[in-house]
Amino acid sequence: MKTDEIREKYLSFYETKGHTRCESDVLVPTWDPSVLFTPAGMNPFKDHFLGKVKLDFTRATSSQKCLRTGDIDNVGRTSYHHTFFEMLGNFSFGDYFKREAISWAWEFLTDSKWLGLDADRLNVTVYLDDDEAANIWHDEIGLPTGRITRLGEDDNFWPAGAPSGGPDGVCGPCSEIFYLDPKGEEVEIWNLVFTQFNRIGNPPDNLHPLPSRNIDTGMGLERIASVIQGQDTNYHIDILRPIVEAVGEIVGVKYIPDDNSGRRLRRICDHIRACTFAVHENVYPGPNKEKYVIRRLLRRAVLDGHQMGMREPFLYQLVSAVTEQMKAGYPDICETSDRVESVIKQEENAFLATLDDGLARIDAAFSELKSSGQLQIPGATAADLYQTYGVPPELVESMATDLELGFDWDGFKQAMEQHGLESGKNQFELFKTGPVEGLKETLKETKFLGYDQTQTAAEIKGIIIRGDDGDDLQTESHDVSNSKLIVVTDVTAFYGESGGQVGDSGKIETDNASFIVEDTQKDGDLFLHYGYLAAGTLSQGEMAQTKIDTERRDGIRRAHSATHILHHALQNTLGSHAQQQGSKVDEDWLRFDFTNMEPVSDEQLLSIESQVQQLVSSQQPIKWETLPLAEARAQGAMMLFGEKYPDPVRMVSIGDFSKELCGGTHLTATDHVGSFQIISEEGVAAGTRRIIALTGAKAAEYMAHMEILYKEAANKLSASQGLLTDSVELLTGRIRELKKHLSSGNTNADVSAEPTQGEPATLTYVKQRTQIRKAARQLNVASSDLLERIDALLAEQDKLTEQLKQLKSAGDVSADALLESAIEIKNAKVVIAEAKGANPGLMRQLIDQIRKKVEPSAILLLAAQSEDKVVLVAGISHALVGQGANAGNWVREVAPVVGGGGGGKPDMAQAGGKDASQIPAAIEKATMVITEMLS
RNA sequence: GGGGGAUUAGCUCAGUUGGGAGAGCGUUUGGCUGGCAGCCAAAAGGUCAGGGGUUCGAGUCCCCUAUCCUCCA
DSSP, rough: OHHHHHHHHHHHHHHHHHEEEOOOOOSSSOOOTSSSOOOOOTEEEEEHHHTOOSOOOOOEEEEEEOOOOOGGGGTSSSSSSOSEEEEEEEEEEOOOHHHHHHHHHHHHHOOOOTOOGGGGGGGEEETTTTTHHHHHHIIIIIIOOEEEEEEEETTTTETTHHHHOOOEEEOOOOOEEEEEHHHHHTEEEEEEEEEEEOOOOSSOOEEEEEEEEEEEEEEEHHHHHHTTTTOGGGGSSSSTTTHHHHHHHTTTOOTTTTTHHHHHHHHHHHHHHHHHHHHHTTOOOOHHHHHHHHHHHHHHHHHHHHTOOSHHHHGGGGHHHHHHHHTTTGGGGGGHHHHHHHHHHHHHHHHHHHHHHHHHHHHHHHHHHHTTSEEOOOHHHHHHOOOOOOOOHHHHHHHHHHTTTTOOHHHHHHHHHHHHHHHOOOOSSSSSOOOHHHHHHOOOOOETTTTTTTTEEEEEEEEEEOOOTSOOOOESEOOOOOOOEEEEESESSSOOTTTBBOOEEEEOOSEEEEEEEEEEEEEEEEEEEEEEEEOOOTTTTOOOEEEEEEHHHHHHHHHHHHHHHHHHHHHHHHOOTTEEEEEEEETEEEEEEEEEEEOOHHHHHHHHHOOOHHHHHOOOOOEEEEEOOHHHHHOOOOOOOOOOOOOEEEEEEETTTTTEEEOOOOOGGGGGOEEEEEEEEEEEEEEEEEEEEEEEHHHHHHHHHHHHHHHHHHHHHHHSOOOOHHHHHHHHHHHHHHHHHHHHOOOSSSSOOOOOSSSOOOHHHHHHHHHHHHHHTTTTTTTGGGHHHHHHHHHHHHHHHHHHHHHHTOOOOOOHHHHOOEETTTTEEEEEEEOOOOOOOHHHHHHHHHHSSSSSEEEEEEEHHHHHOOOEEEOHHHHHHHHHHHHHHHHHHHHHGGTTTEESSEEEEEEEESSSSGHHHHHHHHHHHHHHHHH
């Protein structure tokens, strides 16, 4: 029987038992902060089990794609470890319990209409004191007691060891079904969890029966398939073996199961499956969280390939093998395979580059070790390489082996553990507690009426006083004004932050109180109004009016509708790959992240902006409706892979060009967006770009601001040609020239900064803005700092011009002129002089010239840099240094005379001081010191 | 969210108690030369990521910001 058939049989079997078939949830459940990936079939139903959502059904079945990395090191080594796998499950939310769960499981496994396994090969386990389950197995199924084993809480309880070790919360005994394979080994194929207790505190008497008991079962699809298909490893079932073979083909290694490379091929097979699904869901390899896990999986697979000789990207070529095997269960995987391939290829290239870099670093580390005569690579060194540069330890090890060096794995692991500790770990709570959770259980949901109304009557259902450090407190009534509260009502006009759109603000008023809402958040289906009490006494059970700040809401609506239009323009300009990656919609402000491999060019950006503006002014209607998911799909609504959509869905259509599934609030016509301005485009992660834009009043303000900025900047620079960028270039070029002339002592060059006269030319707004942005980029500042930067550059230019003028007026400071003032001490020419107007670079140059001309010689030059500052530079020719003269000591003794200090090397040294009036005294001192030094 | 690292010429990177900004490749020019990375010589090319601080003096030390890499959660 094919794996695809088993999956389908399971789901339809439970449909015949009154279960609702649920699509596999996404691999990355953003709604659940306690996990990065969906780890089990029950995960998407967590809130159903906890009674925190309204139940549309009480029996469900699913084949859930899961990802676990806990046992990652065993992947490929054992017959049954995976990171990515599918979990078949059936669930009861306070509906049926042990009897049905057990008998249906048995029926599905043994009935020839379904799997038809040999009943004699099936054994079960139950929890120690779970007589109820044991009796069902014995009396109703007819299993002899010898085939029912009772095990302790570590094996037959969920969570494992919960009764004595915790955590607190719902838990219960479980019963596992084992299959005796032809080799005589027992393999676990199905775990039935009977959730019937709430654990509170430590034993004894800590398990309290739940009023509503649940069933949660899980059967690994790959494992049951291997049993049915008589394979001794999951990797040889019909949907996995072809992938393993494909890996071998591309890597150029024949698949031999027991071989070391067999292990590698299986591991690559597993990881590419995981990566294909993750990238399909828009989870790209990246530096943290779930993205990082994907990066690690992908890089492990690349490294395996690398160690089998692959030096070019190869994983991406396996995507088609994965989609081929998985498309029956997950048809949309095919729709994205081009994108998935290109993302994987890019990451492969990045990692191969890191590996190259790593090889160089290993070389450097090894030569250091070799010089100290070590025979083993210390774990700490390898850990350091890994943590800082991502050099994989396996690579270090294999290179060490080539050099007949050992590798200290223990030390490495120890160092990594230490690193883990130092990085600090903030653990997630498995089950959140607190007043909000309590309200979720009792109230379940807040009805949102804000699509049509800006104000609604509502009843105050909960008041929570926000504690400073998260310890919130629920209260019946509250009268301390200005205290921070969370208010929950049965209905509301306030939009709770979701889908990127920020929450509403406004007021909640009762006859006795006025509560200012600053933000609205959603927790499950509950709306939380965050704010403070302005006046009066707020009491639970009172009737109230929820009134949103309509002006702010209008700004948010403008930004949200503009976001959809922008999304359309992006795809139109860049291609259909430019999909939304993330979005934030605020009052007349929006941030939109999307997939694009390279920066969006200025021209493209302008085109995108003007397309949006055109669509805005075309006055097209914006409509929304609620319809079945399948129908929205048929109408071509844009759907994001990896996004979880309710069914029915809300679809927002703009004119005839945009249909998106969206729960946000929108305008009724495009022209209400008003002005639209893209204010920045930047990279946010590899393959992801971010556009920030403004709408309505904020966009208009921005435009006015840019015009003023342009005028001021142009005035400062006297940019009569109207080309700010040219003027900026001219200015920076002039400064460069000035510096060059100063350091070479060339006073003849004409670098006069005569401003070009005339009024700034008038440019169109877009051109002015482009000029400002280009100029800002040229000067490496944000647009807002442009004027400041220009001022600083103008000041620098003035300063340099002034210095050059001084140097010019100081007259001849050539080497020859200085040599005329030389005195002779012990056969050495000594020059001690003031080099008026010179800068340190020029002084050094003069000293070099003199030293070249006269040997032996000692030179010390002084020059005032400004009204008070003095610079001294001393140089001593090579021969004199050999005799014990020292330029460093020389300036060190002289500098205090002008109130400073200094030092340097024996042949060349530099010093400074703060009292230019003492230059004559310093010259006297310098003469004394050098005389002594040379005698 | 936290740890480590990086940012210097068009590119790849050196730069040691803080005291003359460098190499290789590339570019340009000149000369030599019958080829395949031709040879020789010279030159141009730098806000040392940005900002602040310490100092007589900062590529170098300290702080902040930005970008990138990397590990941990």
